[in-house]
Amino acid sequence: MSLAVRSWSLMVLAALISSAVALADGVTIPQLALGGGYEGILIVQNRTGAAWAGRAQLKRGNDQDWDSPWSLNGEAQPGEAGFQLQLAAGETKKYVIGGDPSARAGYLVLAGDGALDSDDLMISFFYNFSGASDGLQDSTGVSVLPPGNRFAFPVEKKGTVDTGYAFAPHGVLEKFQISVQLFDADGELVETRVLEFEGHLAEFFSQRFGISGDFVGHIVLQADESLFLTVLRLESQAGGKFQLTSTPPQSRLQLLSPDLHPGGAVAARFACDGEDLSPALTWSAGPPGTESWTLIMEDPDAPGATWVHWIVFDIDPGIRMMLEGTVPVGAKLGRQDFGRNGWGGPCPPPGPAHRYFFKLYALDSKLDLPAGASREQVEQAMQGHILGLTHLMGYYQRP
Numbered sequence: 001m002s003l004a005v006r007s008w009s010l011m012v013l014a015a016l017i018s019s020a021v022a023l024a025d026g027v028t029i030p031q032l033a034l035g036g037g038y039e040g041i042l043i044v045q046n047r048t049g050a051a052w053a054g055r056a057q058l059k060r061g062n063d064q065d066w067d068s069p070w071s072l073n074g075e076a077q078p079g080e081a082g083f084q085l086q087l088a089a090g091e092t093k094k095y096v097i098g099g100d101p102s103a104r105a106g107y108l109v110l111a112g113d114g115a116l117d118s119d120d121l122m123i124s125f126f127y128n129f130s131g132a133s134d135g136l137q138d139s140t141g142v143s144v145l146p147p148g149n150r151f152a153f154p155v156e157k158k159g160t161v162d163t164g165y166a167f168a169p170h171g172v173l174e175k176f177q178i179s180v181q182l183f184d185a186d187g188e189l190v191e192t193r194v195l196e197f198e199g200h201l202a203e204f205f206s207q208r209f210g211i212s213g214d215f216v217g218h219i220v221l222q223a224d225e226s227l228f229l230t231v232l233r234l235e236s237q238a239g240g241k242f243q244l245t246s247t248p249p250q251s252r253l254q255l256l257s258p259d260l261h262p263g264g265a266v267a268a269r270f271a272c273d274g275e276d277l278s279p280a281l282t283w284s285a286g287p288p289g290t291e292s293w294t295l296i297m298e299d300p301d302a303p304g305a306t307w308v309h310w311i312v313f314d315i316d317p318g319i320r321m322m323l324e325g326t327v328p329v330g331a332k333l334g335r336q337d338f339g340r341n342g343w344g345g346p347c348p349p350p351g352p353a354h355r356y357f358f359k360l361y362a363l364d365s366k367l368d369l370p371a372g373a374s375r376e377q378v379e380q381a382m383q384g385h386i387l388g389l390t391h392l393m394g395y396y397q398r399p
Contacts, residue, residue, distance in 0.1 A: 027123060029108040032058065034070060034099030042095040042108070043124040046087035052121060053113045056095070057082040060106035061199030071098040085110070105200040107168065149223040150254075152390055153231045155182070157206040158214045161235045165219075166202035168228040176224040182209050184217045186300060187357050187391040197223070204234075218389050255283045255360045255392045259324065266356055266396040272347035273399060277325040278310065286362035287387040290317045294361040294382060296334075296375065299346065301354040308337045308375045309344045309356070314366045332371040334378055341372050346396035353397035362388035 032040060046052045058066035058081035066081035073096050077083070087093055097108075110123065147170035155163040167178070178195045182205070191209055195201075205211070205219060221229070259279040260266060268274040286293070293315035299307040311334025312327050319328045325343075327333065333341040348354040367373075367381040 027110050029110070029123075032097075032106045032108045034097060034106075035068070035101060035103045039096055039098040040108070042097060043092065044085060044087060044095070044110075045092040045122045046090060047122060049089045051089060052085075052087045054085045054111055055082055055113075056085060057109045057111075058097075058106060059109055060104070064199075066106055068102070068104050069100040072096070074098070105166070105202055107200065147226045147228050149226050151221045151229050152218060152388060153221075153229075154216075154218045154386070154389065155205045156216050156233065157211045158216070161233065162204050162206055163231065163233050164202065164204045165232075166200070166230040167197065168200050168230075169197070170226040170228055178221060178223045178227075180208065181220045181222075182217060183220065183391070184215070186306070187359050187389070187393075188300065190217070197225075197227070220390075255281065255358060255390045257281050257358075257392060260392065260394045262392055262394075264394055266346055266394040268399070271345040271396055271398075274345070275325075276343070276345045278322070278327075278343040278345075280322060280324040281358065281392075282321040283360055283390070285320070286317060289364050290362045290387055292317055292363045292366045293319065294363060294367070294378060295322075296359045296361075296378070297356060298359070298375075299348065299354050299356055301348070301352075303349065309346070310336055310342070311373070311375060311378055313369065313373070313378055332369070332373075335372045335374055348396065348398050350398050353395040356394050356396060358392040360390050360392075361386055 029042075034040060042056070058070065060066050070077055070081055072083055083095070085093070085095075112121070153163075153165070157163065176197050178197050180193045180195060182190045182192075184190050193208060206215070256262075257279050259270070266279075270277055270279050281295075283293075292313070294313040295310065295315065296308065296312075297310035299309060312322075312331050313334060315328055315331045319331075322328060327342075335341055336344050338344040346354065346356055361382060363382060363385045364387050365385050367378065369377055369381055373381075
């Protein structure tokens, strides 16, 4: 991928594609990116019957002044990075904010000269590509989630495809930590990076984790404070073009069990040495568009190859839990490696403890498969339909 493409795409990673907010005493547009061929479009509508005046200020990092060249409505702006807004009663104005060839991220703060009611002013903000008309095909659907402190999202690095993300603080300007966990396609933790968050950040996951070859997996992001998150998938194309599509993260997608603490021991009653029951499970709501759930439990430490213990698919999207020893009405059971449909508890040979992964997939459709389908059939049917993935892992050692 060329440096020019990375410069443009990193700018877009920090872009809030569209936003409409009501202004009271002031408002912050959390993700401002200028330069690299893009410009920000600010539209302000005065809904009142009186004139309104205020000021827009460009900022970066933790409440620092913008220190890069910028322009307003096509004219270079010397000195302070800010401008006055004056609107007559009922007037709407458009302001075009640009930068130099280098992409830089920050935020925009708007404040009125006097206090306003929440419905007095409406602000819209979006981005425009100002380079060659065929240089970017932008099919972004969802650019930024509501603020939160825990997210999960899929990532991919393969050939001309890469996944990027951008952070912006929400209401906090002090430093805080962000844990970024990278999991592979089998749900195994690859690496954890702890970031000291000091302002806006846009990057590719492959750069953060040093991924050079092909990789498919997901990231779980946990922050000490609430933040905004944008996730985009970039694909370079012939002739210098590149395609951007959104990869909506799943906010707080979690799989939990009252019978198993994450990373803890699986109780003997769930194993072949005990009652051989499936544990109770509960999970959060799925991403928008979730039409079914699939659950797979497996042992990657089994001799020879990963051993599949449980496959449940076509779980109704409204279901949020399974009781101990049961599956939801209407769900289908796949054929596990013990040769039967249904649960087969941990049953490792004597020796070191094995890991057992409960993997929950949010899908945009049901699977066109009969009961008794194999793991290979289920995984093949899920391709192209996975909206989200989370997992719960526990250990079991045969007595």
